[in-house]
Amino acid sequence: MTKPKYYVTTPIYYVNDVPHIGHAYTTLACDVLARFKRLDGYDVTFLTGTDEHGQKVAKSARAAGVDAQAFTDQVSQNFRDLAAFMNYSNDDFIRTTEARHKTSVQALWRRLIDAGEIYLGSYAGWYATRDEAFYTDSELEKRPDGSLVAKASGAEVEWVEEPSYFFRLSAWQDRLLALYEANPDFILPKTRRNEVVSFVKSGLQDLSVSRTTFDWGVDVPGDDAHVVYVWLDALTNYITAVGFPDTEGDYARYWPADVHMVGKDILRFHAVYWPAFLMAAGLQPPRRVFAHGWWTNEGQKISKSLGNVIDPIKLVETYGLDQVRYFLLREVPFGNDGDFSHAAMVHRMNGDLANDFGNLAQRVLSMIHRNCDKAVPAPGGFSDGDRALLKAAAAIKDNMAAAIDVQAFHEALEHLWTVVRAANAYVDRQAPWALRKTDPDRMRTVLYVLAETLRHLAILAQPVMPDSAGRMLDLLAVPAEARDFAALTPAHAVQPGTSLPKPEGVFPRHVEPDADGA
Numbered sequence: 001m002t003k004p005k006y007y008v009t010t011p012i013y014y015v016n017d018v019p020h021i022g023h024a025y026t027t028l029a030c031d032v033l034a035r036f037k038r039l040d041g042y043d044v045t046f047l048t049g050t051d052e053h054g055q056k057v058a059k060s061a062r063a064a065g066v067d068a069q070a071f072t073d074q075v076s077q078n079f080r081d082l083a084a085f086m087n088y089s090n091d092d093f094i095r096t097t098e099a100r101h102k103t104s105v106q107a108l109w110r111r112l113i114d115a116g117e118i119y120l121g122s123y124a125g126w127y128a129t130r131d132e133a134f135y136t137d138s139e140l141e142k143r144p145d146g147s148l149v150a151k152a153s154g155a156e157v158e159w160v161e162e163p164s165y166f167f168r169l170s171a172w173q174d175r176l177l178a179l180y181e182a183n184p185d186f187i188l189p190k191t192r193r194n195e196v197v198s199f200v201k202s203g204l205q206d207l208s209v210s211r212t213t214f215d216w217g218v219d220v221p222g223d224d225a226h227v228v229y230v231w232l233d234a235l236t237n238y239i240t241a242v243g244f245p246d247t248e249g250d251y252a253r254y255w256p257a258d259v260h261m262v263g264k265d266i267l268r269f270h271a272v273y274w275p276a277f278l279m280a281a282g283l284q285p286p287r288r289v290f291a292h293g294w295w296t297n298e299g300q301k302i303s304k305s306l307g308n309v310i311d312p313i314k315l316v317e318t319y320g321l322d323q324v325r326y327f328l329l330r331e332v333p334f335g336n337d338g339d340f341s342h343a344a345m346v347h348r349m350n351g352d353l354a355n356d357f358g359n360l361a362q363r364v365l366s367m368i369h370r371n372c373d374k375a376v377p378a379p380g381g382f383s384d385g386d387r388a389l390l391k392a393a394a395a396i397k398d399n400m401a402a403a404i405d406v407q408a409f410h411e412a413l414e415h416l417w418t419v420v421r422a423a424n425a426y427v428d429r430q431a432p433w434a435l436r437k438t439d440p441d442r443m444r445t446v447l448y449v450l451a452e453t454l455r456h457l458a459i460l461a462q463p464v465m466p467d468s469a470g471r472m473l474d475l476l477a478v479p480a481e482a483r484d485f486a487a488l489t490p491a492h493a494v495q496p497g498t499s500l501p502k503p504e505g506v507f508p509r510h511v512e513p514d515a516d517g518a
């Protein structure tokens with residue numbers, strides 16, 4: 001039987017900057033989707049990469065005093081390194097300066113030309129290099145210092161007049177609205193969908209899709225005075241990576257993408273321009289665009305000028321990798337804005353991870369180690385309470401999968417924690433330490449039920465916390481080939497008599513340096 005496919009993408013990040021928590025967050029969300037789907041039997045392609053053309057990157061390269069290609073080579077590598085550091089399982093890393101991508105952008109351009117969707121004209125209007133976006137007068141506001149900025153982003157605009165190719169976006173209004181109508185989950189969350197629908201309903205103007213005042217980009221086929229507008233170039237990465245312009249092979253298998261994950265800042269490009277480009281070229285639009293929220297730092301907007309950019313590497317060094325991965329997806333309902341604070345991070349790390357999940361594993365595994373010959377105990381008959389806990393454990397996967405399918409990571413984790421808490425309550429109620437003397441058979445049954453519950457919890461925690469969950473599975477002696485979701489059945493239950501390694505803590509507590517006496 002062929003596996004169902006799943007194709008998930010991150011935005012490709014501009015190489016004008018070092019990676020920060022925002023980039024780490026988007027890619028983390030995609031990593032969890034990809035890992036979850038792989039464990040659930042899907043054939044997954046997970047793509048990330050870097051957006052290397054355009055005026056903004058050219059300007060940063062100039063400011064750094066290096067040639068644009070050398071500059072992008074260097075900064076792109078930072079994003080690749082971050083992916084490895086954060087334990088992302090991306091299957092590909094695309095750079096828009098690669099030959100495969102240039103071929104793909106030019107092929108898409110030719111399709112649009114052949115379809116009569118692009119025409120030559122001239123652009124006179126506002127442009128914000130920071131956003132790489134064109135703005136109309138009504139989208140701007142004046143700052144007290146007299147500068148003109150885009151209302152949505154605060155990016156400064158400048159007046160641009162140049163010959164330009166245009167994409168007939170104005171003709172796509174009805175077809176875009178029909179797409180949103182026919183696919184109610186095409187844009188999530190719903191509130192973002194409503195914003196896009198009203199933007200499209202308010203009318204669309206043709207979009208300038210080439211620039212002539214600089215040359216750091218893909219040449220327009222047949223007219224190399226122009227480079228392709230960086231957003232048309234960048235969006236095309238999603239089809240380049242699956243082999244476009246070849247529409248057989250990987251493209252036929254993986255396209256349309258199941259989810260384009262983006263921040264709310266770039267939703268319009270993904271939910272309006274991109275499906276219009278694709279449909280105009282006779283290609284299918286993606287299945288979903290999910291726009292997540294924005295992180296602030298201790299209540300403040302994150303910005304280079306405020307000097308409060310959160311470096312994901314420092315975070316991980318301070319709190320631990322899986323702790324950071326867990327926090328980012330648990331703390332904020334996915335889609336909402338979130339605030340990073342040390343206090344909130346420590347609260348999750350010490351409360352949810354060390355006290356709830358870590359302590360559960362530690363209590364159960366050390367009681368088994370001390371009282372059951374360091375091996376999975378053999379259970380006797382199950383009580384109603386035992387069956388209830390095993391049943392709750394067996395139900396987590398479907399509940400989590402439903403949440404993951406709508407990118408509700410916080411809910412998926414809540415399903416896991418409902419059973420973590422139920423298992424802790426069960427330990428307290430059953431008091432296996434007391435049974436040791438009074439009823440050792442019953443103690444073995446209780447510890448067996450707990451070990452089997454832990455097996456479920458650890459298997460299902462893998463997408464978010466791959467290392468820690470893997471260590472927990474090692475402590476339960478679960479073989480490597482029995483760690484996917486197909487193993488979440490009684491047939492793969494922990495086997496009485498299996499010897500277990502010496503237990504060790506999986507989730508350390510955060511101790512403040514001064515409270516430590518250090």
Ligand code: ME8
Nearest residue numbers: 011012013014022023026051234235262263294295
């Ligand atoms: O926009 N909170 O690249 P970019 C949450 N190259 N997420 C954040 C964030 C924050 N404070 N800051 C950034 C581009 N992000 C284009 C994309 S795609 C074809 C081209 C994340 O480097 C979020 O995902 O500016 C946002 O959409 C993305 O970084 C913007 O990255």
